[in-house]
Amino acid sequence: MLYRTAGQFKTSYKADQALFPIRQDAILLGLILAFAWVILPLTASEFVFQTLMIPILIYALAAMGLNILTGYAGQLSLGTAAFMGVGAYACYKMVTLMPWMNPILAILLSGVFSAGVGVAFGIPSLRIKGFYLAIATLAAQFFLVWLFEKWAWLYNYNASGAIQVPNLDIFGIYVAGPQASSVTQYFVVLGIVSLLTLLCINLTRGNLGRTWKATRDMDIAAELIGINLMKSKLTAFAVSSYVVGVSGALFVFMWRGAAEPNLFDIPLSFRILFIAIIGGLGSILGNYLGAILIVGLPVVLGTLPAALGIPVSSAMVEHLNIMIVGSLIIFFLIIEPHGLARLWALIREKLILWPFPH
Amino acid sequence: MLNEIFIKPFVDMVEAPDFLLQVLWEGLVSGILYALIALGFVLIFRSSRIFNFAQGIMVVFAALTLVGLYAMGVPAWICVLLTLGVMFILAVAIERIVLRPLVGQPDIILFMATIGITLFLIGLGEIIFGGENKVMITEELGIPTGDTVLEPWDGLLILQHLDITVVVVATLLVIGLLAFLNYTQMGRAIRALGDDHQAALSVGISLQTVWVLVWFIAGIIALVTGIAWGARAGVSFALEVIAYKALPVLMLGGLESITGAIIGGLMIGILEKLFEIYWGQPLLGGNTETWFAFVLALIVLLFRPQGLFGERIIERV
Numbered sequence: 001m002l003y004r005t006a007g008q009f010k011t012s013y014k015a016d017q018a019l020f021p022i023r024q025d026a027i028l029l030g031l032i033l034a035f036a037w038v039i040l041p042l043t044a045s046e047f048v049f050q051t052l053m054i055p056i057l058i059y060a061l062a063a064m065g066l067n068i069l070t071g072y073a074g075q076l077s078l079g080t081a082a083f084m085g086v087g088a089y090a091c092y093k094m095v096t097l098m099p100w101m102n103p104i105l106a107i108l109l110s111g112v113f114s115a116g117v118g119v120a121f122g123i124p125s126l127r128i129k130g131f132y133l134a135i136a137t138l139a140a141q142f143f144l145v146w147l148f149e150k151w152a153w154l155y156n157y158n159a160s161g162a163i164q165v166p167n168l169d170i171f172g173i174y175v176a177g178p179q180a181s182s183v184t185q186y187f188v189v190l191g192i193v194s195l196l197t198l199l200c201i202n203l204t205r206g207n208l209g210r211t212w213k214a215t216r217d218m219d220i221a222a223e224l225i226g227i228n229l230m231k232s233k234l235t236a237f238a239v240s241s242y243v244v245g246v247s248g249a250l251f252v253f254m255w256r257g258a259a260e261p262n263l264f265d266i267p268l269s270f271r272i273l274f275i276a277i278i279g280g281l282g283s284i285l286g287n288y289l290g291a292i293l294i295v296g297l298p299v300v301l302g303t304l305p306a307a308l309g310i311p312v313s314s315a316m317v318e319h320l321n322i323m324i325v326g327s328l329i330i331f332f333l334i335i336e337p338h339g340l341a342r343l344w345a346l347i348r349e350k351l352i353l354w355p356f357p358h
Numbered sequence: 359m360l361n362e363i364f365i366k367p368f369v370d371m372v373e374a375p376d377f378l379l380q381v382l383w384e385g386l387v388s389g390i391l392y393a394l395i396a397l398g399f400v401l402i403f404r405s406s407r408i409f410n411f412a413q414g415i416m417v418v419f420a421a422l423t424l425v426g427l428y429a430m431g432v433p434a435w436i437c438v439l440l441t442l443g444v445m446f447i448l449a450v451a452i453e454r455i456v457l458r459p460l461v462g463q464p465d466i467i468l469f470m471a472t473i474g475i476t477l478f479l480i481g482l483g484e485i486i487f488g489g490e491n492k493v494m495i496t497e498e499l500g501i502p503t504g505d506t507v508l509e510p511w512d513g514l515l516i517l518q519h520l521d522i523t524v525v526v527v528a529t530l531l532v533i534g535l536l537a538f539l540n541y542t543q544m545g546r547a548i549r550a551l552g553d554d555h556q557a558a559l560s561v562g563i564s565l566q567t568v569w570v571l572v573w574f575i576a577g578i579i580a581l582v583t584g585i586a587w588g589a590r591a592g593v594s595f596a597l598e599v600i601a602y603k604a605l606p607v608l609m610l611g612g613l614e615s616i617t618g619a620i621i622g623g624l625m626i627g628i629l630e631k632l633f634e635i636y637w638g639q640p641l642l643g644g645n646t647e648t649w650f651a652f653v654l655a656l657i658v659l660l661f662r663p664q665g666l667f668g669e670r671i672i673e674r675v
Binding site: 070077112124127128129130131132134135136138139142143145146149150266270273274277281316319320322323324325326327328329330333334337 | 375409455456459460464465466467469470471473474475476477478479480481482484485602605606608609613643644645646648649652653655656659660663665671
């Protein structure tokens with residue numbers, strides 16, 4: 001009933017290919033954006049920003065970067081966390097070498113470095129495919145984390161070997177570092193994530209996105225219809241690593257505040273892969289749904305026993321969490337291997353047809 | 359600089375041949391363990407095209423179960439049998455609950471499912487056995503722990519009896535496995551499934567039985583690896599990272615090849631030790647073992663995309 005499409009006629013191809021072919025989608029998105037931009041900042045507490053909103057947005061962005069590579073271009077990567085690390089360290093070097101630099105500009109530029117590294121590690125994809133490529137990206141994962149640890153210039157020769165985010169301000173308002181308020185950081189993250197999401201949606205809808213999808217579905221066939229595989233795969237690596245790198249910079253500068261090399265170790269890569277797969281490969285919306293599930297679930301599980309009055313130690317809760325996340329991954333893969341985004345697509349289809357079955 | 363990269367390491371090797379032998383021996387022992395883990399991967403990949411990420415945690419889980427049972431006062435050898443029983447139940451459970459509903463899904467979905475299994479087992483293991491480091495019951499199992507000191511070229515070469523046992527047991531296990539795969543009916547069924555699922559099903563091979571069997575064999579291999587590695591470094595969840603070491607072995611040897619897993623494992627074990635001692639520590643600040651194997655495998659793969667012994671990739675449109 002809410003999703004009735006009666007009366008919405010398309011009279012040109014342009015209208016049919018528009019970002020929102022159905023008016024209700026646009027309204028729904030508008031409501032969500034209004035909620036995120038206006039209502040949440042007015043009502044939510046520090047806790048909600050720090051444990052839910054900011055990490056969800058950052059993880060969703062990282063998963064979106066991975067999704068462009070794996071979901072759209074079909075190149076499985078297990079090195080996401082290392083590319084996030086490249087973004088974070090690049091951003092750190094930029095703001096410490098050039099303190100006058102606008103921090104938001106620094107964050108957006110840091111993705112360029114990880115895009116470069118991503119292309120370098122993407123070159124093997126021209127010859128290696130499937131799981132072999134996945135293991136090859138692990139080379140990037142282990143090599144880069146090792147480099148973060150050993151190359152002292154990267155962390156300005158700190159004795160601790162970790163990077164600390166300094167206080168950074170734009171026009172007198174602190175956006176990063178210990179003095180920044182959560183709401184400001186939330187707005188910065190939301191702004192950058194919204195911008196990059198729009199970019200990704202339009203890239204994947206356009207010419208480039210179509211070449212990626214053709215490469216994913218069958219690369220030899222794509223080559224035969226005239227797609228330059230090298231260009232297609234390497235642009236996928238570049239765009240994906242750019243987005244992942246920016247998310248890495250946000251991860252450290254807007255959320256964690258400090259980072260050690262082992263933060264970018266392989267469990268983080270897997271976490272982002274879970275988000276992308278549970279959300280749905282080859283979908284932009286899925287990244288958000290997946291991130292809400294993976295970030296939100298431990299928070300809910302952590303507060304649940306206390307709310308129900310069951311005495312459980314915090315270590316126990318953590319272990320139970322891992323177990324439940326593991327089983328949920330299997331559960332979701334079994335009920336809907338194409339992810340939460342497909343689930344939403346099915347619901348939406350039913351809503352459009354409702355009350356008729358077909 | 360060039361001297362330090364190209365000449366000095368080799369001079370060092372020639373000047374202290376006993377030390378070189380020691381390095382090679384240690385490389386060989388860890389190489390055999392890598393090969394064992396890789397073998398577990400290859401068996402499952404061949405028979406079901408599942409890239410089993412859970413092999414590493416199965417090693418930890420088997421070792422933890424063994425040590426945990428012993429701590430409850432069960433005699434050591436019965437512990438081994440009981441652990442094998444647990445691994446069998448695990449194999450059946452994985453096949454029933456996880457794999458059967460996912461038959462025919464894309465490879466990446468099955469791969470993710472094995473990561474799900476990994477997380478589940480990590481949580482379960484921590485809850486049942488606790489996360490602290492434990493000591494493997496080496497002596498109770500009758501594994502010798504002393505060492506033999508040899509003196510070649512007036513030098514010193516220390517061979518741990520434990521390592522010798524590992525080499526012997528692993529070799530026997532591999533020979534037994536190869537015999538099983540090549541000369542028994544069940545073994546042939548596993549290989550047939552690896553070649554072509556539908557053809558194998560049509561001649562009456564039961565997919566379910568073979569899968570359970572293969573996961574159980576992977577469980578046995580995991581137990582042996584767990585005992586061997588646990589005796590060297592203690593039993594903890596950190597053991598899981600050695601599973602990552604098996605991945606470059608697989609790339610190098612080829613995902614389908616059992617010979618490849620063994621030769622690749624030995625190559626990587628020896629080469630990464632040599633690189634770490636003669637190049638990594640003096641020139642790069644050490645700890646190069648985390649990535650050397652991957653980079654080596656990557657370079658090999660650039661020239662042979664299917665690994666050294668993998669099946670030739672034939673692409674059709």
